[in-house]
Amino acid sequence: MLNIRHFILLPVISLSFIIVGCATSAPNILTVQAGPGGLSSKKTEVNSSTLARKLDFGEVSIRAVGPDAGMEAQVIVQNKSKRDVNFEYRFIWYDAKGFEVSSSAPWLPAILGAKEARGFKSSAPNPNAVRFKLMIRKPHPLTDMGT
């Protein structure tokens, strides 16, 4: 019959359902600092180990497009799994003082086939940009496309 354990167990179970059900997907972030000759340093922040098991940040390439121009960056994202992976990504650019210089940084949907690796490119919004973040996260759309 019912005992005190049931009273403790039930709220714990329902709370865990609530937490799992309403969980948001925190992004994995690659921060890249550009130097005079290109890439200066990079740092990866893993907030979703589930996504990190599937997608990996690979080679980073940076080039100056013109004499007084900004940079163009490319990051290889590798799908390590044997299935297609849907995800969202966005680039955010910063100047030397840490101010965000991107006028907008929308999340964009992407898909990588099994074991596929592809370059994701972004051009610095203006010549002052020296650092960027590439964020990837699990699909987190506004509403599911039912119709």
Next chain:
Amino acid sequence: MKRIFIFIVFGALLTLLSGCATTPSVSYGSAEQVETITTGFGSTDLQMIAEKMVNSLLATPLLQSGKRPVVYVHRVKNKTDEHIDTKSITDKVKVTLLKSGRVRFSAVSEVNDEMIKQLEYQTSSGIVDPNTAKTFGHQVGSDYFLYGEITSIKKRAGRVEDVYFKMTMNLVNVESGLIEWADEKEIRKQAKKPLLGP
């Protein structure tokens, strides 16, 4: 005792349902969030196109010479079977490029009548100080013009709907008539109707 147990189970169930429930009331969302409400052309499609075109244009040597060429934005032809405000696409591209400081845009196409009225007012009304009045014949001629078109292919089979959008943009040298830059963005969207429901 049994009644208490049932009560707790119902209470827990209620908490579960209300905890994740979406309220019908209005709320503000992020304009940067991916939108997949329908297969129709939406904000995320616009952002994807703008992102691709801006990245591509900023990487072209034409905008890297430091000369800040003047561009006239022509229209984007909508060749899809749905209503798309194509000006919002070119506006988004224009604003981002303008902020880069590497290009200037001519407003002639958008506010030509207003500019002519303003010039007439400044030169002919007698109200404006002649020393500060702007005169005709000093508008900057465009070096390039930007135009494009958007097309779509729609297919439906059973419960599945597939939509393919293709946006193409071109940058033409006004003097030579040559297309100096062109790029395209393809978007595929699919929706599956639920078994039950409308």
